Amino acid sequence: MSIEELEEGDGTESDRSKWYTDTILQSELADYAPVKGCMVIRPYGYALWENIQKALDKMIKDTGHQNAYFPMLIPESFLNKEKQHVEGFAPECAVVTHGGGKKLEEPLIVRPTSETIINFMFAKWVQSWRDLPILCNQWANVVRWEMRTRLFLRTLEFLWQEGHTAHATEQEAETEAKLMLEQYRILAEDWLALPVLTGEKTERERFAGAVRTYCIEAMMRDGKALQAGTSHFLGQNFAKAFEITFQDKDGNLEFAWQTSWGVSTRLVGAIVLGHGDDKGLILPPKVAPIQVVIVPIFKTEEEKALVYEHCNRIKSELGDQIRVHFDDRDQHTPGFKFNYWEQKGVPVRLNIGPKDIANEVVEIARRDTREKIRGVRQAGLANELSGLLDQIQKNIFNNALEFRKKNxxxxxxxxxxxxxxxxxxxxxxxxxxxxxxxxxxxxxxxxxxxxxxxxxxxxxxxxxxxxxxxxxxxxxxxxx
RNA sequence: CGGGACGUGGCGCAGCUUGGUAGCGCGGUUGCUUUGGGAGCAAUAGGUCGCAGGUUCAAAUCCUGUCGUCCCGACCA
Missing domain, CATH: 3.30.110.30 (C-terminal domain of ProRS)
Known part of the structure; x- marks a missing residue:
């Protein structure tokens, strides 16, 4: 499908599906990998993920957690230790049966999630109430052998963070699960501009092995729901399965109370489906890899030299506060670049030509409203743009909220x-x-x-x- | 795993019904002219038609098999 064709469409389910796939491929967020169900996250998509990561990682650390890394390969027997958990995950596990040219004595599963191995380790580290709480997070890849896959929303392998905690009391674990759900709400609403409903899952939709599953749920532009993050109160289920016990202040041996919580690269899909339009992506300014793109306009070589010098100066002036890109490619016309960056969802574009330079102004184009603001003074441009980016962030959140209310x-x-x-x-x-x-x-x-x-x-x-x-x-x- | 579609230069596709020297658009390269909403002209490079068998004087095209991808369902972040 060409970019022009992308703007058309018959509104059917299959058409929306095609829009989604084509938008991601053409905006270069990701590409299909040679293995069915797997994708390559391309630099533009990864930069977006990194910005999401950065924001969330800070929240995770600010709430007292530390990052760690646990191995990807887990003894198969670990999975069997928690009944609900194995029933939920066994069918979708990839299993390693051979290594070093030999058949393994015990097959290893590629983690679909890390509860088992992390709790196995927790059991070694916890003896006393003084060892609690353990507040741990890891950024990792996981593998789930899904029947049907979709870029970002459901792939065989995906990137995520998974938090795992162990506490001395039920109340403390419950508070933790809710606290992290709240961080997810903040991430979704304040950073990704995606309004979410917060609450609990029914028993049927609950995480395999959890006592309660809390979630943030968002509405996509086609009216479908997307589970954007989950936080689980695990009770003592895993503590009992892995014997995470500690002596409390009274000398009694108790099982720890636990939580786990995660969000994944699915959030990138949520941004695409939550904000995008027929022109392509619309990225929230706070996580957009490029917040402002500068497109130069000129006719002659003399003008080009003048305009480029000017653009470079504006870029370096804005560079401290704003993620700016100067599109100095020779092979494309301004018109092409306008469309190109719109499709990539860059929130703000500056068009700068000889006329603007003569008048010491720039032309600003907004991606969300596709509105152009001519004759913006260069003096104070950085403040102007910061304000505009905030405004866009709010506007796309409000649009999404309005859309959800209406639907x-x-x-x-x-x-x-x-x-x-x-x-x-x-x-x-x-x-x-x-x-x-x-x-x-x-x-x-x-x-x-x-x-x-x-x-x-x-x-x-x-x-x-x-x-x-x-x-x-x-x-x-x-x-x- | 069921249903549907599709595999042909980097990308998108036509050609297949009715076998006869592989074509179009985009992109690439070079040059000139262009540049405020997807530039024009000219020249040029690039494909054993997914793979394996078979039929035939001759296969992208017909037959058999096989592999893969996408879309729709069942399963799921």
């Missing part, structure tokens, strides 16, 4: 729900008191699942399915 519908009956989900994807808000079986049936009939049970509920109503009184209001939606 969230309250229903009282199953018929109503089927009707609203019949022709489009929306968030369906409703009281629900059913069980996992009910959820399964609803999924079969509508393709929608319970995405989240939002926090802080104080209303009561009747379950749309069973009619029973309940205070549990949930969000149903089709999801990625």
């Amino acid at each position: 969230t519908v309250s229903v009282k009956t199953y018929d109503e729900m089927k009707k609203v989900l019949a022709d489009k994807n929306v968030f369906v808000e409703t009281f629900f008191d059913g069980n996992g079986e009910d959820e399964g049936r609803i999924k079969d009939e509508t393709k929608a699942t319970v995405r989240v049970i939002p926090f802080d509920q104080n209303e009561e109503g009747e379950c749309f399915l069973t009619g029973r009184k309940t205070s549990r209001k949930v969000i149903f939606a089709r999801s990625y």
Whole structure:
């Protein structure tokens, strides 16, 4: 698909899917790897991921955690130690059976997540209440052998961070799980400009081995939900499986209370699907690899020399505060560059030609509104741009929030729900008191699942399915 | 694993029905002219048509098999 064709589209599911793939390939965030289901994160996409990482890593450290690294290969027997966990993950594990030209005595699994190996190590490190809490995080790759893959959203191998903690009390672990969910909310909303619903997962959607799973859930531009991050209260499940025990202040032997939490490169997919339009990406200024791109305009060689010198000076003046790129490629016209950078989602573009230089002004073009602001004074440009970037950050967040509000519908009956989900994807808000079986049936009939049970509920109503009184209001939606 | 589509220069595709010396657009290279919303002209390089068999005087094209990718479902961050 060409870039021009990208701007067209018939609005179908398959068309949106193609838009997503083509936007990522053409904006050079990623490319397909030779192994099915695997992708290469290209420099532009990796720079975006690094900016997300940087922001989150600081939050993780500011909340008292330390980074560490655990091995990728895990003895197969480890996985079997926690019943729910093995049932959840065994089917999607890659297994190493040979090494050094010989068959291994015990196969090794490539981590699908690191609870088992980390908790095995925790058991060695914890004896006394004085050893707790352990507040640990790792940035790593994991492998899950998925049936069906999609760039960033679901690949066989993906990058993420996984936090693992062990605590002396249930309350402390619970507080930790909620604290980290809150960091994820901040990351999504303040950095990625993606409004999220926070809450708990139903039993059916819970992490394999967790007591409770909390999540942030975002709405994409097609009305589908995307789970953008999860934080699990693990209770003592893994502590019992791996014998993480400690003596408390009274000398009693106790099992530790634990959490784990993670977000992945899926967040890049969330940005693409949460903000993008028919012209391509729209990146949130705070994490955009390039915040401002300068496009020079000139006719003659003399003008070129003048314009380039001027552009370089502006670039170095802005460079301290803003991530600026000067597009000095000779082989493309300004028009080509306008479109090129728009597709890459760069928030702000400066067009600078001889006329602007003569008047000591620049022309500013916004990616989010595609609006042009002519005759902006060069004096004080850095402040002007900083303000504009903030404004864009807020604007795309508000757009996404408005979109979600517009596409969230309250229903009282199953018929109503089927009707609203019949022709489009929306968030369906409703009281629900059913069980996992009910959820399964609803999924079969509508393709929608319970995405989240939002926090802080104080209303009561009747379950749309069973009619029973309940205070549990949930969000149903089709999801990625 | 079921359903669908597709493998032809770097990329996107046509050619296949009806076998007969592999073509188009974009991109690349060189030169000149251009440059405020996807530049023009000219010259030039680049492909054993996914792979393996088979049919035939002759296969991108027909037959058999095989491998791979994408899309839609079941499974999931």
